[in-house]
Amino acid sequence: MWGCKGRVAAPSALPPAELQRAKGQSAPSQQSTEPEATVPAITIDKVTKRFLAPGGQTRFIVLDDISLIVGDGEFVSIVGPSGCGKSTLLNIIAGIESYDTGTVTIHPRVAAANAQPRIGYVFQSPRLLNWLTVEKNIHFVLEAQNVPRSKWPDLVAKNLAMVGLAGQERNYPLNLSGGMQQRVAIARALAIEPDILLMDEPFSHLDAITARKLRFDLMDILQRAKPTILFVTHDLSEAVFLSNKIHMMSTRPARIFKRVMIDIPRPRQPEDARVVELEKNLLREFFSVVEA
DSSP: OOEEEOOEEOOSSOOHHHHHIIIIISOOOSSOOOOOOSSEEEEEEEEEEEEEOTTSSOEEEEEEEEEEEEETTOEEEEEOOTTSSHHHHHHHHHTSSOOSEEEEEEOOOGGGTTSOOEEEEEOSSOOOOTTSOHHHHHHHHHHHTTOOGGGHHHHHHHHHHHTTOTTOTTOOGGGSOHHHHHHHHHHHHHHTOOSEEEEESTTTTSOHHHHHHHHHHHHHHHHHHOOEEEEEESOHHHHHHHOSEEEEEOOSSBOEEEEEEOOOOSSOOTTOHHHHHHHHHHHHHHHHHHTO
8 A cells, every 4th residue: 555545433332341542532542641632633432452463362462552743844753673663653644553541633734624535554564566656656556546648748757757757757676776665665755745645664674874874865755745654663763854843663562652843944864962862761761771
Protein backbone atom coordinates (compact mmCIF):
# COMPACT_ATOMS: atom_id res chain seq x y z
CA MET A 1 0.00 0.00 0.00
CA TRP A 2 1.33 3.45 -0.92
CA GLY A 3 -1.67 5.60 -0.04
CA CYS A 4 -5.02 5.29 1.66
CA LYS A 5 -7.97 7.44 2.60
CA GLY A 6 -8.42 8.79 6.11
CA ARG A 7 -10.89 7.23 8.48
CA VAL A 8 -12.05 6.81 12.03
CA ALA A 9 -11.15 3.21 12.82
CA ALA A 10 -12.43 1.06 15.64
CA PRO A 11 -11.83 -2.60 16.49
CA SER A 12 -14.25 -5.19 15.19
CA ALA A 13 -15.71 -8.28 16.80
CA LEU A 14 -14.71 -7.29 20.31
CA PRO A 15 -16.08 -9.19 23.33
CA PRO A 16 -18.25 -7.03 25.66
CA ALA A 17 -15.47 -6.34 28.19
CA GLU A 18 -13.16 -5.12 25.44
CA LEU A 19 -15.90 -3.02 23.88
CA GLN A 20 -16.19 -1.22 27.20
CA ARG A 21 -12.44 -0.71 27.22
CA ALA A 22 -12.56 0.77 23.73
CA LYS A 23 -15.12 3.27 25.00
CA GLY A 24 -12.74 4.52 27.68
CA GLN A 25 -13.82 2.34 30.60
CA SER A 26 -10.50 0.57 31.02
CA ALA A 27 -8.11 0.70 33.96
CA PRO A 28 -5.75 3.72 33.99
CA SER A 29 -3.02 3.55 31.35
CA GLN A 30 0.55 2.86 32.43
CA GLN A 31 1.73 5.54 30.00
CA SER A 32 2.11 9.24 30.73
CA THR A 33 -0.70 11.46 29.51
CA GLU A 34 -0.17 12.79 25.99
CA PRO A 35 -0.55 16.59 25.83
CA GLU A 36 -3.39 17.49 23.51
CA ALA A 37 -2.19 18.78 20.15
CA THR A 38 -3.62 22.13 19.06
CA VAL A 39 -4.99 20.58 15.86
CA PRO A 40 -4.65 16.78 15.86
CA ALA A 41 -3.99 14.85 12.66
CA ILE A 42 -3.85 11.36 14.23
CA THR A 43 -5.25 10.26 17.58
CA ILE A 44 -4.39 6.80 18.90
CA ASP A 45 -6.24 5.95 22.09
CA LYS A 46 -5.44 2.87 24.21
CA VAL A 47 -4.70 0.61 21.22
CA THR A 48 -3.79 -3.00 22.01
CA LYS A 49 -2.75 -5.59 19.44
CA ARG A 50 -2.31 -9.33 19.94
CA PHE A 51 -0.77 -11.93 17.63
CA LEU A 52 -1.19 -15.69 17.67
CA ALA A 53 1.75 -17.45 19.30
CA PRO A 54 3.54 -20.23 17.38
CA GLY A 55 1.22 -23.23 17.34
CA GLY A 56 -1.85 -21.00 17.29
CA GLN A 57 -3.10 -21.96 20.75
CA THR A 58 -2.52 -18.69 22.58
CA ARG A 59 -2.18 -14.99 21.76
CA PHE A 60 0.53 -12.65 22.98
CA ILE A 61 0.39 -8.87 23.33
CA VAL A 62 2.48 -6.89 20.84
CA LEU A 63 1.15 -3.37 21.50
CA ASP A 64 -0.13 -2.64 24.98
CA ASP A 65 -2.48 0.29 25.60
CA ILE A 66 -0.73 2.68 23.19
CA SER A 67 -1.94 6.28 23.20
CA LEU A 68 -0.47 9.22 21.31
CA ILE A 69 -1.50 12.31 19.38
CA VAL A 70 0.23 13.58 16.24
CA GLY A 71 -0.50 17.24 15.62
CA ASP A 72 -1.19 18.66 12.19
CA GLY A 73 2.10 19.49 10.46
CA GLU A 74 4.28 17.83 13.11
CA PHE A 75 7.20 15.49 12.48
CA VAL A 76 6.81 12.80 15.16
CA SER A 77 9.14 9.82 15.56
CA ILE A 78 8.56 6.52 17.32
CA VAL A 79 11.84 5.00 18.50
CA GLY A 80 12.15 1.44 19.74
CA PRO A 81 14.15 -1.77 19.38
CA SER A 82 13.77 -3.86 16.24
CA GLY A 83 10.73 -6.12 16.49
CA CYS A 84 8.98 -4.14 19.21
CA GLY A 85 5.86 -3.36 17.16
CA LYS A 86 6.65 0.04 15.62
CA SER A 87 5.84 -1.09 12.07
CA THR A 88 2.71 -2.86 13.31
CA LEU A 89 1.49 0.45 14.72
CA LEU A 90 2.08 2.22 11.39
CA ASN A 91 0.23 -0.56 9.58
CA ILE A 92 -2.71 -0.15 11.97
CA ILE A 93 -2.84 3.58 11.24
CA ALA A 94 -2.69 2.88 7.49
CA GLY A 95 -5.51 0.32 7.76
CA ILE A 96 -3.30 -2.58 6.68
CA GLU A 97 -3.39 -4.29 10.08
CA SER A 98 -6.31 -4.90 12.45
CA TYR A 99 -6.16 -4.44 16.22
CA ASP A 100 -8.01 -5.66 19.28
CA THR A 101 -8.96 -2.71 21.48
CA GLY A 102 -8.83 1.06 21.40
CA THR A 103 -9.47 3.57 18.62
CA VAL A 104 -7.50 5.18 15.81
CA THR A 105 -8.81 8.48 14.43
CA ILE A 106 -7.50 10.20 11.31
CA HIS A 107 -8.70 13.81 11.47
CA PRO A 108 -9.58 15.93 8.42
CA ARG A 109 -7.39 18.97 7.95
CA VAL A 110 -9.02 22.22 9.01
CA ALA A 111 -8.61 23.70 5.51
CA ALA A 112 -10.45 20.72 3.98
CA ALA A 113 -12.91 19.72 6.68
CA ASN A 114 -15.16 17.72 4.35
CA ALA A 115 -12.37 15.81 2.62
CA GLN A 116 -10.90 12.51 3.78
CA PRO A 117 -7.17 12.93 4.51
CA ARG A 118 -4.80 11.14 2.17
CA ILE A 119 -2.13 8.96 3.73
CA GLY A 120 1.17 8.24 1.98
CA TYR A 121 3.43 5.39 3.10
CA VAL A 122 7.20 4.99 2.61
CA PHE A 123 8.35 1.48 3.52
CA GLN A 124 11.70 0.16 4.73
CA SER A 125 12.48 -1.00 1.19
CA PRO A 126 11.38 0.89 -1.95
CA ARG A 127 8.84 -1.76 -3.10
CA LEU A 128 8.95 -0.52 -6.66
CA LEU A 129 7.51 -2.53 -9.54
CA ASN A 130 10.64 -3.45 -11.47
CA TRP A 131 8.85 -4.05 -14.78
CA LEU A 132 7.48 -0.48 -14.79
CA THR A 133 9.44 2.70 -15.41
CA VAL A 134 9.91 5.24 -12.63
CA GLU A 135 7.13 7.32 -14.18
CA LYS A 136 4.76 4.34 -14.40
CA ASN A 137 5.45 3.41 -10.78
CA ILE A 138 4.14 6.82 -9.76
CA HIS A 139 1.22 6.58 -12.20
CA PHE A 140 0.23 3.30 -10.54
CA VAL A 141 -0.35 5.05 -7.21
CA LEU A 142 -1.99 8.11 -8.72
CA GLU A 143 -4.50 5.88 -10.45
CA ALA A 144 -5.18 3.97 -7.22
CA GLN A 145 -5.91 7.29 -5.49
CA ASN A 146 -8.23 8.45 -8.29
CA VAL A 147 -6.07 11.46 -9.10
CA PRO A 148 -7.22 12.95 -12.43
CA ARG A 149 -4.95 11.87 -15.28
CA SER A 150 -4.58 15.48 -16.41
CA LYS A 151 -2.53 16.13 -13.23
CA TRP A 152 -0.19 13.17 -13.61
CA PRO A 153 2.57 14.77 -15.75
CA ASP A 154 2.97 17.76 -13.43
CA LEU A 155 2.89 15.61 -10.27
CA VAL A 156 5.49 13.21 -11.65
CA ALA A 157 7.81 15.98 -12.83
CA LYS A 158 7.45 18.08 -9.66
CA ASN A 159 8.07 15.25 -7.21
CA LEU A 160 10.93 13.64 -9.09
CA ALA A 161 12.60 17.05 -9.28
CA MET A 162 11.98 17.51 -5.55
CA VAL A 163 13.93 14.32 -4.73
CA GLY A 164 16.69 15.10 -7.23
CA LEU A 165 15.65 12.63 -9.93
CA ALA A 166 14.53 14.90 -12.75
CA GLY A 167 15.12 13.14 -16.07
CA GLN A 168 14.75 9.62 -14.63
CA GLU A 169 11.10 9.21 -15.66
CA ARG A 170 11.79 6.56 -18.34
CA ASN A 171 14.40 4.67 -16.38
CA TYR A 172 13.69 1.33 -14.68
CA PRO A 173 14.18 0.64 -10.93
CA LEU A 174 16.85 -2.02 -11.44
CA ASN A 175 19.01 0.54 -13.25
CA LEU A 176 19.02 2.78 -10.15
CA SER A 177 21.11 2.62 -6.99
CA GLY A 178 19.47 1.76 -3.67
CA GLY A 179 19.44 5.40 -2.64
CA MET A 180 17.86 6.46 -5.93
CA GLN A 181 15.20 3.76 -5.61
CA GLN A 182 14.29 5.04 -2.15
CA ARG A 183 14.07 8.55 -3.57
CA VAL A 184 11.56 7.24 -6.11
CA ALA A 185 9.59 5.68 -3.24
CA ILE A 186 9.51 9.05 -1.45
CA ALA A 187 8.47 10.83 -4.67
CA ARG A 188 5.72 8.24 -5.18
CA ALA A 189 4.37 8.84 -1.68
CA LEU A 190 4.51 12.63 -2.07
CA ALA A 191 2.90 12.56 -5.53
CA ILE A 192 -0.53 11.83 -4.04
CA GLU A 193 -0.11 15.08 -2.06
CA PRO A 194 -0.65 13.33 1.28
CA ASP A 195 -1.98 15.05 4.35
CA ILE A 196 -0.18 12.41 6.44
CA LEU A 197 3.05 10.65 5.53
CA LEU A 198 3.96 7.40 7.31
CA MET A 199 7.66 6.47 7.07
CA ASP A 200 8.84 3.05 8.27
CA GLU A 201 12.63 3.16 8.76
CA PRO A 202 13.06 4.42 5.18
CA PHE A 203 16.85 4.77 5.42
CA SER A 204 17.66 1.63 7.42
CA HIS A 205 18.84 -0.39 4.39
CA LEU A 206 21.11 2.33 3.01
CA ASP A 207 24.80 2.95 3.64
CA ALA A 208 25.63 5.65 6.19
CA ILE A 209 26.67 8.27 3.61
CA THR A 210 23.52 7.87 1.49
CA ALA A 211 21.27 7.78 4.56
CA ARG A 212 22.80 11.00 5.92
CA LYS A 213 22.28 12.78 2.60
CA LEU A 214 18.68 11.60 2.34
CA ARG A 215 17.92 12.87 5.86
CA PHE A 216 19.07 16.34 4.82
CA ASP A 217 17.13 16.02 1.56
CA LEU A 218 14.03 14.92 3.48
CA MET A 219 14.17 18.03 5.65
CA ASP A 220 14.45 20.22 2.57
CA ILE A 221 11.61 18.38 0.80
CA LEU A 222 9.28 18.59 3.77
CA GLN A 223 9.79 22.31 4.16
CA ARG A 224 8.05 22.54 0.78
CA ALA A 225 5.53 19.69 0.94
CA LYS A 226 4.62 20.13 4.66
CA PRO A 227 2.63 16.96 5.39
CA THR A 228 2.16 15.58 8.90
CA ILE A 229 4.80 12.87 9.39
CA LEU A 230 4.88 9.81 11.64
CA PHE A 231 8.36 8.32 11.35
CA VAL A 232 9.49 4.96 12.75
CA THR A 233 13.15 4.27 13.53
CA HIS A 234 15.45 2.42 15.91
CA ASP A 235 18.06 5.17 15.47
CA LEU A 236 17.77 7.82 18.20
CA SER A 237 20.24 10.17 16.50
CA GLU A 238 18.08 10.11 13.37
CA ALA A 239 14.97 10.84 15.44
CA VAL A 240 16.58 13.76 17.30
CA PHE A 241 17.84 15.28 14.05
CA LEU A 242 14.48 15.02 12.22
CA SER A 243 11.68 15.32 14.76
CA ASN A 244 9.53 17.81 16.62
CA LYS A 245 8.54 15.10 19.07
CA ILE A 246 9.80 11.61 19.97
CA HIS A 247 7.90 8.73 21.54
CA MET A 248 10.26 6.12 23.05
CA MET A 249 8.90 2.58 23.01
CA SER A 250 9.86 -0.47 25.07
CA THR A 251 9.17 -4.05 24.02
CA ARG A 252 7.52 -7.33 25.07
CA PRO A 253 4.92 -5.87 24.99
CA ALA A 254 5.45 -2.47 23.40
CA ARG A 255 4.62 0.50 25.61
CA ILE A 256 5.48 4.17 25.26
CA PHE A 257 7.63 5.01 28.27
CA LYS A 258 8.82 8.53 27.42
CA ARG A 259 7.72 11.47 25.28
CA VAL A 260 10.20 14.16 24.31
CA MET A 261 9.68 17.55 22.68
CA ILE A 262 12.60 18.70 20.48
CA ASP A 263 12.96 22.48 20.72
CA ILE A 264 16.18 22.78 18.71
CA PRO A 265 15.44 25.13 15.79
CA ARG A 266 15.81 24.08 12.17
CA PRO A 267 17.86 23.77 10.08
CA ARG A 268 19.80 21.38 12.32
CA GLN A 269 23.20 19.76 12.00
CA PRO A 270 23.87 16.26 13.41
CA GLU A 271 27.10 17.60 14.96
CA ASP A 272 25.35 20.48 16.76
CA ALA A 273 26.28 20.29 20.46
CA ARG A 274 22.61 20.54 21.46
CA VAL A 275 21.67 17.63 19.20
CA VAL A 276 24.58 15.52 20.45
CA GLU A 277 23.82 16.25 24.12
CA LEU A 278 20.13 15.43 23.78
CA GLU A 279 20.93 12.25 21.87
CA LYS A 280 23.41 11.17 24.55
CA ASN A 281 20.90 11.73 27.36
CA LEU A 282 18.09 9.94 25.55
CA LEU A 283 20.34 7.00 24.64
CA ARG A 284 21.26 6.56 28.28
CA GLU A 285 17.63 6.53 29.34
CA PHE A 286 16.53 4.38 26.41
CA PHE A 287 19.00 1.59 27.11
CA SER A 288 18.31 1.70 30.83
CA VAL A 289 14.73 0.72 29.99
CA VAL A 290 15.08 -1.68 27.05
CA GLU A 291 18.02 -3.56 28.57
CA ALA A 292 16.50 -3.82 32.06
